[in-house]
Amino acid sequence: MITTTSQAVRVRGLRKAYGDVTAVDALDLDVDHGEVVALLGPNGAGKTTTVEILEGYRHRDSGEVGVLGADPGRPEPGWRDRIGIVLQTSGGLDELTVDELVRHFRVYYPAPRDPDEVIAAVGLESKRRARARHLSGGQRRRLDVALGILGSPDLLFLDEPTTGFDPEARREFWSLISSLADGGTTIILTTHYLDEAEQLADRVGIITAGHILAMDSPARIGGRDRDDVVVRWLDEGEPHSATTDRPTALVTDLAARFGGEVPGLSVDRPTLEDVYLRLIGHDTRPDTQHDTGTGGHVDERPDDRSDGPTLEATR
Numbered sequence: 001m002i003t004t005t006s007q008a009v010r011v012r013g014l015r016k017a018y019g020d021v022t023a024v025d026a027l028d029l030d031v032d033h034g035e036v037v038a039l040l041g042p043n044g045a046g047k048t049t050t051v052e053i054l055e056g057y058r059h060r061d062s063g064e065v066g067v068l069g070a071d072p073g074r075p076e077p078g079w080r081d082r083i084g085i086v087l088q089t090s091g092g093l094d095e096l097t098v099d100e101l102v103r104h105f106r107v108y109y110p111a112p113r114d115p116d117e118v119i120a121a122v123g124l125e126s127k128r129r130a131r132a133r134h135l136s137g138g139q140r141r142r143l144d145v146a147l148g149i150l151g152s153p154d155l156l157f158l159d160e161p162t163t164g165f166d167p168e169a170r171r172e173f174w175s176l177i178s179s180l181a182d183g184g185t186t187i188i189l190t191t192h193y194l195d196e197a198e199q200l201a202d203r204v205g206i207i208t209a210g211h212i213l214a215m216d217s218p219a220r221i222g223g224r225d226r227d228d229v230v231v232r233w234l235d236e237g238e239p240h241s242a243t244t245d246r247p248t249a250l251v252t253d254l255a256a257r258f259g260g261e262v263p264g265l266s267v268d269r270p271t272l273e274d275v276y277l278r279l280i281g282h283d284t285r286p287d288t289q290h291d292t293g294t295g296g297h298v299d300e301r302p303d304d305r306s307d308g309p310t311l312e313a314t315r
């Protein structure tokens with residue numbers, strides 16, 4: 001049994017196969033208390049299997065797993081009460097109202113939160129008398145979260161929490177999750193939305209073929225912070241761009257050349273999606289075309305301008 005409590009989750013060499021299919025393969029994972037970690041990966045990468053093993057709902061073939069200091073395969077009394085789970089799809093008891101459902105599920109926890117407080121926390125006060133089957137998709141998801149946090153979990157699992165949400169509902173849901181994180185809840189979420197991972201997660205883990213390919217903060221994963229940057233601007237209405245690892249120097253030169261504001265200036269780092277696709281083997285970023293020999297690559301420039309700010313700005 002793992003006894004360390006310095007981390008909320010510690011996984012070493014986790015393996016799980018379904019017959020011939022290896023779903024999880026030598027996976028290591030560490031999650032600190034209070035951290036929000038997003039697990040990303042293509043369909044069938046092994047995210048759900050991993051999370052279900054952490055939740056104690058699926059047996060592993062081998063490897064060490066510690067969740068809140070216990071082995072989820074042999075949970076200690078009270079362990080499950082410290083975990084909240086919001087599944088991909090939930091249903092049942094749809095004839096009950098929001099109020100009835102929250103009060104109904106309280107009985108499963110030794111020290112449940114106040115039902116009114118939970119309903120308010122997920123923003124469902126105006127729907128407390130609505131039957132679950134009459135809720136919209138986003139409202140239903142909020143109810144799922146209400147049920148997931150009812151026991152004041154130390155660790156909350158969210159499986160693709162905002163699938164099917166409209167943009168406004170997604171933003172509202174993110175602020176709900178952020179407020180739980182601010183309150184110290186450790187959160188592990190799986191998602192296919194890169195912007196969601198970027199918004200919510202302290203660290204993202206990219207899983208492919210059952211193991212973690214990369215794990216870091218959204219800003220640094222895959223060397224994103226060190227990647228070349230694309231600087232774009234307009235010169236007499238013509239678009240120019242350059243790829244450089246020294247964007248500040250380039251923008252400073254451009255500002256000097258234009259005597260102040262650089263028309264149409266934008267400075268773009270690779271998005272989390274760019275990095276994700278590159279890491280899983282689908283690089284969609286355009287190749288650079290010309291090397292200026294100065295740490296900048298000119299991607300694109302009109303043929304009739306051979307000596308504008310483009311090249312000189314990078315020198």
Ligand SMILES: Nc1ncnc2c1ncn2[C@@H]1O[C@H](COP(=O)(O)OP(=O)(O)OP(=O)(O)O)[C@@H](O)[C@H]1O
Binds near residue numbers: 043046047
């Ligand atoms: N109960 C099962 N029986 C047999 N094979 C399974 C079972 N559950 C998952 N698998 C297989 O294990 C692999 C990993 O599946 P898993 O559901 O963990 O992936 P995932 O990353 O969560 O995918 P998704 O993003 O599509 O939800 C897949 O090849 C899947 O077909």
